[in-house]
Amino acid sequence: MTPLTATERHPDAAHGATPGPAAIGARLLERLDAPRACEALLDLDADAGLAWLCANLDLVNGWPIQDRRSVLAAAIDALPRSETADAAPLLAWLAGEDIVEPRLVLQLLDSCGPELRNGPAAERLVAAALERAPEDAQLIGLRLPGLIAVGEAEAAHALLDRLGRVDRSLACAQRIRRMRGELPATGPPPVRIALLSSFTVDQLVPFLDLEVRRLRLEPSIYVGPFNGWAQEIYRPDSGLHGFDPELVFLAVGLDDLVPGLAGLMTAEALEAAAEDVLQTVTGAVRQLRASSDALIVVHGLHSAWSDPAGIARGAPARDAWVTRLDLDLRDRIEGMERTAYLPLRDVLVRRADGPVDDPKLRHLARMRLSEASVREVAAAQARYVAPAKGRTRKCVVLDLDNTLWGGIVGEDGPDGIRLGTTAPGSEFVEFQHALKALTDRGILLAISSKNNPDDALEVIRSHPYMVLREESFSALRINWLPKSENLAAIAEELNIGLDSLVFLDDNPKERELVRQMLPDVLVPDLPADPARYRELVDRMPELQTLVITNEDRQRTGFYHARRQREEVRERATSLGDYLASLAIEVDVAPASASALPRIHQLFQRTNQFNTTTRRYDLAVLQGSADDPDARLLTAVVRDRFGDHGLVAAALVRMDAAECRIDSFLMSCRVIGYGVEDALLARIAAWGRSRGAAVLAGEFVRTAKNEPARTFFSRTGFLQDAADGEVEIWRRSLDTDFDVPSWIALNEA
Amino acid sequence: MRPEEVVSRVFGVHRADVTDETSNRTLPAWDSMAHVTLILELESSYGVSLSTEDALQMTTVAEIKRVLTGHGVSW
Numbered sequence: 001m002t003p004l005t006a007t008e009r010h011p012d013a014a015h016g017a018t019p020g021p022a023a024i025g026a027r028l029l030e031r032l033d034a035p036r037a038c039e040a041l042l043d044l045d046a047d048a049g050l051a052w053l054c055a056n057l058d059l060v061n062g063w064p065i066q067d068r069r070s071v072l073a074a075a076i077d078a079l080p081r082s083e084t085a086d087a088a089p090l091l092a093w094l095a096g097e098d099i100v101e102p103r104l105v106l107q108l109l110d111s112c113g114p115e116l117r118n119g120p121a122a123e124r125l126v127a128a129a130l131e132r133a134p135e136d137a138q139l140i141g142l143r144l145p146g147l148i149a150v151g152e153a154e155a156a157h158a159l160l161d162r163l164g165r166v167d168r169s170l171a172c173a174q175r176i177r178r179m180r181g182e183l184p185a186t187g188p189p190p191v192r193i194a195l196l197s198s199f200t201v202d203q204l205v206p207f208l209d210l211e212v213r214r215l216r217l218e219p220s221i222y223v224g225p226f227n228g229w230a231q232e233i234y235r236p237d238s239g240l241h242g243f244d245p246e247l248v249f250l251a252v253g254l255d256d257l258v259p260g261l262a263g264l265m266t267a268e269a270l271e272a273a274a275e276d277v278l279q280t281v282t283g284a285v286r287q288l289r290a291s292s293d294a295l296i297v298v299h300g301l302h303s304a305w306s307d308p309a310g311i312a313r314g315a316p317a318r319d320a321w322v323t324r325l326d327l328d329l330r331d332r333i334e335g336m337e338r339t340a341y342l343p344l345r346d347v348l349v350r351r352a353d354g355p356v357d358d359p360k361l362r363h364l365a366r367m368r369l370s371e372a373s374v375r376e377v378a379a380a381q382a383r384y385v386a387p388a389k390g391r392t393r394k395c396v397v398l399d400l401d402n403t404l405w406g407g408i409v410g411e412d413g414p415d416g417i418r419l420g421t422t423a424p425g426s427e428f429v430e431f432q433h434a435l436k437a438l439t440d441r442g443i444l445l446a447i448s449s450k451n452n453p454d455d456a457l458e459v460i461r462s463h464p465y466m467v468l469r470e471e472s473f474s475a476l477r478i479n480w481l482p483k484s485e486n487l488a489a490i491a492e493e494l495n496i497g498l499d500s501l502v503f504l505d506d507n508p509k510e511r512e513l514v515r516q517m518l519p520d521v522l523v524p525d526l527p528a529d530p531a532r533y534r535e536l537v538d539r540m541p542e543l544q545t546l547v548i549t550n551e552d553r554q555r556t557g558f559y560h561a562r563r564q565r566e567e568v569r570e571r572a573t574s575l576g577d578y579l580a581s582l583a584i585e586v587d588v589a590p591a592s593a594s595a596l597p598r599i600h601q602l603f604q605r606t607n608q609f610n611t612t613t614r615r616y617d618l619a620v621l622q623g624s625a626d627d628p629d630a631r632l633l634t635a636v637v638r639d640r641f642g643d644h645g646l647v648a649a650a651l652v653r654m655d656a657a658e659c660r661i662d663s664f665l666m667s668c669r670v671i672g673y674g675v676e677d678a679l680l681a682r683i684a685a686w687g688r689s690r691g692a693a694v695l696a697g698e699f700v701r702t703a704k705n706e707p708a709r710t711f712f713s714r715t716g717f718l719q720d721a722a723d724g725e726v727e728i729w730r731r732s733l734d735t736d737f738d739v740p741s742w743i744a745l746n747e748a
Numbered sequence: 749m750r751p752e753e754v755v756s757r758v759f760g761v762h763r764a765d766v767t768d769e770t771s772n773r774t775l776p777a778w779d780s781m782a783h784v785t786l787i788l789e790l791e792s793s794y795g796v797s798l799s800t801e802d803a804l805q806m807t808t809v810a811e812i813k814r815v816l817t818g819h820g821v822s823w
Contacts, residue, residue: 171789
């Protein structure tokens, strides 16, 4: 191609008059192929080029896609330089095409007036560009008003969730919260959270809102008046009490409680101040405990000021003082009922970026935390909201290749995979340690991997650096089936819902497929760098538990024993033989004080075998255990493969001449062994001893508790009446309540 | 990004409605809390560190531009 001469570049100079676009176009077309000519014209004279383009769209549409794309780019580039051109035809043309770079769409819209920018063509264009660049914050921002205007609440909420992930700034978080205000709720369960503080925490709200929505909860957040935290707690008519929170975060600034920390303080003054702080905070928490059912989460203590004594030896060491005080506070808080301590200093150390403290913000707005810290604290708070609202998942399903180890065992061989003491490989060992710790918190692990079982099992059984072994996993699906099928099978085998599963896989395609097929399964994006795998698990709110019981620590063992039982079952000739061979022992006893936390956990968690699903709190259960007219019975189960632990409980009460079963619940782990029959026999015995003639079972139907209903019909109860949603099933106590022959029933 | 754009993003007002005269008196959304957000957003958009005094002065778009220019920022 010959370059244009100076005269051709500046035709006006040669002719003294401006030739029309058609004339320029014609002249250029003599020298160049049409698309290049068009580009050159757009470059030379934006007005003329755009006019020519808009007049010849039919011709342009016939060009190959590469040419259309580059001409478009040139046209969009020319738009801001043009005084006369109208963006409307371009916009309309583009909206019908799917060839334009998302970046150019933004550029084009920038050149449009508000009318065009908010028009239907622009909307289509933005939607199409967003398909190709789903993580572009600007495009998301342009797409949202349209969705909000037409009331597409669900899509808008999803897009706002995404925006919060790609732009983590405070400004963006606030914008998101503002837009949510214009949207109707889409139905996730609500949660009421109160923030009480001695300093400004308003900046926390938009971040906490984002975090809580990630848990599929709809937050309403109450922020107490500035520095009014104590009045809020002590005054019965305060906004806090009217709000009736489910969780209260109490963030009292140490520097606010002890303003003298800004300067040097003597050892005696510090000691006195420490006792004062402890009294003030624990006193307020005790008061709040007495007047509210909320989970109270107390933030740990931190001082923005470093030691005014500098590095001098022998001065009353400030950091040591804060650390000791913080530890004392933790001990006192954890000694109280239904409270939790948030390790603020640890959270601040682990924030990803930015300073802990921004002194300017302290003076401008009485903020005691920087933007980065506020974001991190909100993430930490979400780790309390999730378990408090029953959002804890029960099982993590893991891929193997490039998830638990580096490389592909089927290709690299058991000796070729990366797993060991140095990188690459040490990241995976570290990750496995975090997963192993999950099993100690009561969370199960399972495997879903596309592999030859023999290859994978060889690594799991004999690789020297595997931290997780066969007994760490409660279910194994190593095959070539789709992962969604395996996940469904794992949920069924473990007798838990799909909404109890987390799926971790390094392959984005597998993740996306599972998200589409099984939307109830939680599928986080695994970071690209395996060194960050561990962080994901450590920080995940859905894997947190507020209290760890003995049953939690043993749970993985229970499931491992269960797999062994299944093997026996496959060999047994009949179900009776199989059950007899298990040598099941059941101990039924009234609830002891030490068993209450576990009983409480059963009441909170059991969904399937639960007759009334009444989620009694610890205080109610304690009261029932002490009530002479009631009986809180528990069943502890053992067999030859191991302990099942405390797996069933029933709350019964004398009501005139009948014995009422208020609640009857059993872990799904032991469904099918007849444990419920043994417990029922003991209930009947207690009822008779109290002079009852009839046993009455209450039943409240839920989406999940059909197994409990069949229990009443199977054991000879007849449905008698219904009291609102409560069905009453009755059976005379004048009959025998059989204990299955394969169960040895002990009474404590 | 122009300072007007940052202001429009932070306060959720249309870009065309932001002029040099826009200030914390003309925009109801521009309260002391939102001011903190604005300062943080200006810092991250232009990679500058603003002082308390800078922040206290930046109460109009014209002042924002003046202080930013003083920090060697152009847009």
